[in-house]
Amino acid sequence: MARVQFRSPSTGRNVRAVLFDTFGTVVDWRSGIAAAVADYAARHQLEVDAVAFADRWRARYQPSMDAILSGTREFVTLDILHRENLDFALRESGIDPSDHDAGELDELARAWHVLTPWPDSVPGLTALKAEYIIGPLSNGNTSLLLDMAKNAGIPWDVIIGSDINRKYKPDPQAYLQTARFLGLHPGEVMLAAAHNDDLEAAHAAGLATAFILRPVEHGPHQTDDLAPTGSWDISSTDITHLAAQLREGSTGFR
Amino acid sequence: MARVQFRSPSTGRNVRAVLFDTFGTVVDWRSGIAAAVADYAARHQLEVDAVAFADRWRARYQPSMDAILSGTREFVTLDILHRENLDFALRESGIDPSDHDAGELDELARAWHVLTPWPDSVPGLTALKAEYIIGPLSNGNTSLLLDMAKNAGIPWDVIIGSDINRKYKPDPQAYLQTARFLGLHPGEVMLAAAHNDDLEAAHAAGLATAFILRPVEHGPHQTDDLAPTGSWDISSTDITHLAAQLREGSTGFR
Numbered sequence: 015m016a017r018v019q020f021r022s023p024s025t026g027r028n029v030r031a032v033l034f035d036t037f038g039t040v041v042d043w044r045s046g047i048a049a050a051v052a053d054y055a056a057r058h059q060l061e062v063d064a065v066a067f068a069d070r071w072r073a074r075y076q077p078s079m080d081a082i083l084s085g086t087r088e089f090v091t092l093d094i095l096h097r098e099n100l101d102f103a104l105r106e107s108g109i110d111p112s113d114h115d116a117g118e119l120d121e122l123a124r125a126w127h128v129l130t131p132w133p134d135s136v137p138g139l140t141a142l143k144a145e146y147i148i149g150p151l152s153n154g155n156t157s158l159l160l161d162m163a164k165n166a167g168i169p170w171d172v173i174i175g176s177d178i179n180r181k182y183k184p185d186p187q188a189y190l191q192t193a194r195f196l197g198l199h200p201g202e203v204m205l206a207a208a209h210n211d212d213l214e215a216a217h218a219a220g221l222a223t224a225f226i227l228r229p230v231e232h233g234p235h236q237t238d239d240l241a242p243t244g245s246w247d248i249s250s251t252d253i254t255h256l257a258a259q260l261r262e263g264s265t266g267f268r
Numbered sequence: 269m270a271r272v273q274f275r276s277p278s279t280g281r282n283v284r285a286v287l288f289d290t291f292g293t294v295v296d297w298r299s300g301i302a303a304a305v306a307d308y309a310a311r312h313q314l315e316v317d318a319v320a321f322a323d324r325w326r327a328r329y330q331p332s333m334d335a336i337l338s339g340t341r342e343f344v345t346l347d348i349l350h351r352e353n354l355d356f357a358l359r360e361s362g363i364d365p366s367d368h369d370a371g372e373l374d375e376l377a378r379a380w381h382v383l384t385p386w387p388d389s390v391p392g393l394t395a396l397k398a399e400y401i402i403g404p405l406s407n408g409n410t411s412l413l414l415d416m417a418k419n420a421g422i423p424w425d426v427i428i429g430s431d432i433n434r435k436y437k438p439d440p441q442a443y444l445q446t447a448r449f450l451g452l453h454p455g456e457v458m459l460a461a462a463h464n465d466d467l468e469a470a471h472a473a474g475l476a477t478a479f480i481l482r483p484v485e486h487g488p489h490q491t492d493d494l495a496p497t498g499s500w501d502i503s504s505t506d507i508t509h510l511a512a513q514l515r516e517g518s519t520g521f522r
Binding site for chain 1: 347401409410411412414415417418424425426427428429431432449450451452
């Protein structure tokens with residue numbers, strides 16, 4: 015392992031683990047959720063714009079964690095938040111969730127467990143795995159991340175879900191406790207993410223950072239996160255690019 | 269995943285994850301530790317029987333956890349216990365650990381991170397991985413189990429170390445919390461182990477069970493664990509055998 019090690023300019027340490035934000039960075043949640051919603055809608059004769067519904071469901075993601083981040087709500091898993099947020103998105107769409115079978119809605123919410131990786135994700139991660147420890151550093155719970163990996167062939171070495179740390183990003187402990195479980199100094203751990211705010215928090219916690227460009231995570235009209243907004247260690251056009259850069263010691267866009 | 273599922277006679281549920289005791293069941297700790305001790309002894313001109321020393325070091329394993337299991341000592345990782353037990357084994361061998369460089373003894377204790385699997389382990393686990401979630405269910409801490417897997421190519425899907433649960437086997441919570449992180453009912457999780465007492469505790473906690481015969485874990489004169497002593501769901505001569513039995517629905521020795 016680690017025949018060639020990339021030295022992080024920001025932490026001054028050799029990177030030993032590359033951990034990934036998952037929703038948006040490794041998997042395309044928008045297409046996957048829209049497909050599951052379209053399927054559900056067809057089976058229940060619902061008139062919904064499935065892509066708009068996926069966006070509405072995901073838009074509740076951050077607000078639903080805020081109460082936990084601020085300490086006014088005790089930690090609950092992302093599975094529970096996704097299920098609550100589904101009810102919220104249904105109501106926003108003029109659909110009363112109590113008119114629907116709760117078990118079937120549970121099943122629909124499990125769509126977050128079986129999202130499809132971007133085409134470069136599995137080849138890029140497989141290349142990285144030869145030299146580095148790879149894993150998610152996601153707000154997903156362990157079973158969600160495990161199901162996703164088994165379903166899509168994502169070759170993680172280790173999965174420390176948010177239900178293990180009982181902290182959501184951007185709480186610094188989400189980053190620091192994960193490094194601790196791996197037996198590594200935070201500066202030996204690199205977060206790779208398509209979201210500048212996630213990288214900002216990881217950097218503040220002392221981790222190395224890599225920006226991964228995902229220009230259509232939010233569809234063709236995306237305006238956020240089209241470029242790195244901080245001095246991250248590396249900026250990559252995708253995960254295979256990141257693997258090549260770590261091998262070659264290069265740090266910028268192609 | 270899980271095209272064919274084995275139904276556990278004892279739990280009445282289809283097995284979805286097969287989790288393994290690690291020291292002795294997946295890896296040959298005795299040869300690996302003896303080799304590391306022999307190497308250390310040669311470099312320091314020490315006269316020790318390396319295999320006897322490995323046995324002495326391992327003999328402290330269970331006693332060193334007893335204070336934690338009984339609640340009189342707070343949880344510390346197995347890395348810490350292995351390091352303390354090394355000092356104990358040195359003293360038992362008439363060697364004063366304070367005559368040795370502490371960093372070098374730390375390095376020697378890291379031999380537990382890089383043990384070699386039995387020849388059938390990686391092929392058997394690779395076969396199981398196509399149908400089941402596979403992982404360790406070990407008293408090792410996460411970083412120990414991760415280093416071991418990276419070093420030896422053990423293809424775990426997920427690693428929930430004892431430092432995540434902060435419980436050592438045979439505490440029932442060591443088994444139950446692991447199942448919970450995987451999002452599974454305990455009866456959907458099978459413990460595979462070479463040690464009847466571990467299987468006894470897993471069975472009492474509601475898990476499915478598989479005995480793996482490791483007749484030379486303790487060397488050629490081993491007397492314990494040469495046969496299953498309980499009605500475990502499956503008894504296997506090794507891990508490739510277990511994979512075949514789960515595929516075929518057979519349960520006994522060849």
